[in-house]
Amino acid sequence: MSASTESHFSISIPDSQLELLQRKLSLVVFPDELEDAGTAYGAPLSDIKRLVSYWQNGYDWPTHEAALNAELPQFTRDIPVDGFGSLNIHYVHKRSAVEHAIPLLFVHGWPGCFFEVRKILPLLVDAPQECPSFHVVALSLPGFGFSTAPTKKGFALNQYAEVAHKLMLALGYDQYAPPSHKRPLLLISHLLSYLPFLGYTEREKAGLARSLDFLMTGSGYFAIQSTRPQTLSYGITDSPVGLLAWIYEKLAASVEDGKPFTDDEILTWISIYYFSRAGPAASFRIYYEVTKLEGLGALATQESTTIPLGHSYFPNEAISLPRSWYKVPNLIFESEQPSGGHFAAIEEPEALVADLRAMFGKAGPAFGVIEGKSGFT
Numbered sequence: 001m002s003a004s005t006e007s008h009f010s011i012s013i014p015d016s017q018l019e020l021l022q023r024k025l026s027l028v029v030f031p032d033e034l035e036d037a038g039t040a041y042g043a044p045l046s047d048i049k050r051l052v053s054y055w056q057n058g059y060d061w062p063t064h065e066a067a068l069n070a071e072l073p074q075f076t077r078d079i080p081v082d083g084f085g086s087l088n089i090h091y092v093h094k095r096s097a098v099e100h101a102i103p104l105l106f107v108h109g110w111p112g113c114f115f116e117v118r119k120i121l122p123l124l125v126d127a128p129q130e131c132p133s134f135h136v137v138a139l140s141l142p143g144f145g146f147s148t149a150p151t152k153k154g155f156a157l158n159q160y161a162e163v164a165h166k167l168m169l170a171l172g173y174d175q176y177a178p179p180s181h182k183r184p185l186l187l188i189s190h191l192l193s194y195l196p197f198l199g200y201t202e203r204e205k206a207g208l209a210r211s212l213d214f215l216m217t218g219s220g221y222f223a224i225q226s227t228r229p230q231t232l233s234y235g236i237t238d239s240p241v242g243l244l245a246w247i248y249e250k251l252a253a254s255v256e257d258g259k260p261f262t263d264d265e266i267l268t269w270i271s272i273y274y275f276s277r278a279g280p281a282a283s284f285r286i287y288y289e290v291t292k293l294e295g296l297g298a299l300a301t302q303e304s305t306t307i308p309l310g311h312s313y314f315p316n317e318a319i320s321l322p323r324s325w326y327k328v329p330n331l332i333f334e335s336e337q338p339s340g341g342h343f344a345a346i347e348e349p350e351a352l353v354a355d356l357r358a359m360f361g362k363a364g365p366a367f368g369v370i371e372g373k374s375g376f377t
Contacts, residue, residue: 004078006170009090009146010069013275018061021240021274025056028241039252040217043245051248052241054263064268071118076146079166081159083152089167090146090277091139092117096125098133102360102375103176105168106138110225110283111247112343113145113272114138119349124356131357132367132375134177139167143285149278156289175370177360200322203336207320214318218253221246226287233281243280244270254316254341265346308332308366312355314348316341332365333358 033045073094078086092114095101104124106117117138124134141160143149150159168176200208224232235242247270251261261269273280310333311326318341323334335355340348359366360375368374 006075006077009074009076011065011146013061013065017275022056024240025052028052043249047248048241048245051244051263051266055267059264059267061271064264072121077167077170079163081162084150084155084159087142087150087163088148089139089142089163091137091167093137093171094121094125095135096133098377100372100374100376101133101135102370102373103168103173104134104136105164105176105178106136107164107178108141110286111250113269114140115269115272116343116345120345120353123349123353127357132360134375137168137171139164143278143282144276145272146277149282154289154293156293175373177370203315204322208322211319211321218318222287225284226291229281229284229288232284237279237281240274243274247273254343255347306330308369310359310366312337312344312352314340314344318342
């Protein structure tokens with residue numbers, strides 16, 4: 001593998017783009033809304049009006065841009081992808097002062113971004129002496145944030161994994177701890193009728209009910225992004241308010257029973273998508289490519305591997321299935337958290353970090369799993 005040397009990167013959105021954003025926001029035409037609609041029909045009009053008003057009259061992107069640049073050491077590097085040429089990949093990389101820290105790769109999905117690592121980064125890199133420390137890498141996936149996007153069809157899961165792995169190798173990490181991702185099973189509704197007869201806990205039953213509700217009422221984005229992403233792209237690319245509503249609905253759903261995101265967090269998140277190098281719609285195509293090339297089964301199965309695996313379960317996750325459904329021979333760590341959802345690194349950073357420390361700590365099942373990288377001095 002050949003990868004270029006890295007370049008330091010700072011976010012720097014030109015004034016012309018900020019001015020264009022403000023002009024577009026000033027021309028917004030809001031839709032109507034039915035009485036007592038709540039969230040049943042999608043993003044509530046009152047929420048979007050509040051956020052748009054703040055985006056126009058209070059939110060200051062340059063301040064948040066400066067904070068991101070100060071807190072997150074960012075870089076770019078060209079990564080060659082078999083059959084797709086080279087992509088310029090943006091990533092956060094911060095090494096711990098602990099010589100034998102554990103390399104950790106943080107990977108977001110849609111509608112996530114590298115911003116999610118912000119709260120957990122200092123906790124992982126500068127851990128107390130009794131806890132393992134980590135070298136942390138958080139990339140912007142191709143087509144997300146400040147990474148370039150593929151220009152050819154067929155860029156699916158294998159290619160995203162190739163980019164991430166080659167990036168870690170280029171940084172000198174031939175072994176590292178990647179995040180565990182629970183792929184949702186897409187056909188579970190028929191099982192709910194058996195709930196009274198199965199030995200599931202009350203939390204697991206609630207998780208199944210939540211999963212069914214998500215599939216029935218919250219997965220419309222998946223249907224359009226996996227079938228006609230280009231059609232959706234025109235409105236989302238041209239309208240910052242459309243982009244805000246499209247992503248805000250998912251952020252709000254994750255925290256409906258927990259700690260809400262601040263308006264500043266939401267608008268920073270949306271701004272990263274709006275100002276992304278490839279445009280906000282490039283991120284949609286991952287759904288199309290995966291489902292068309294690999295089928296829905298790619299989202300419902302887990303690759304067989306002997307690599308030690310850990311799961312943290314957060315109750316507001318969109319798809320939350322019984323623990324027995326996740327059992328595999330290499331599952332060595334499980335933890336149930338009392339609150340939090342799909343964006344746990346932002347919602348419950350201390351809890352997520354505590355689980356990583358428990359899994360990789362001296363008394364944890366993954367202690368010493370990466371040769372020469374125990375996490376301790």
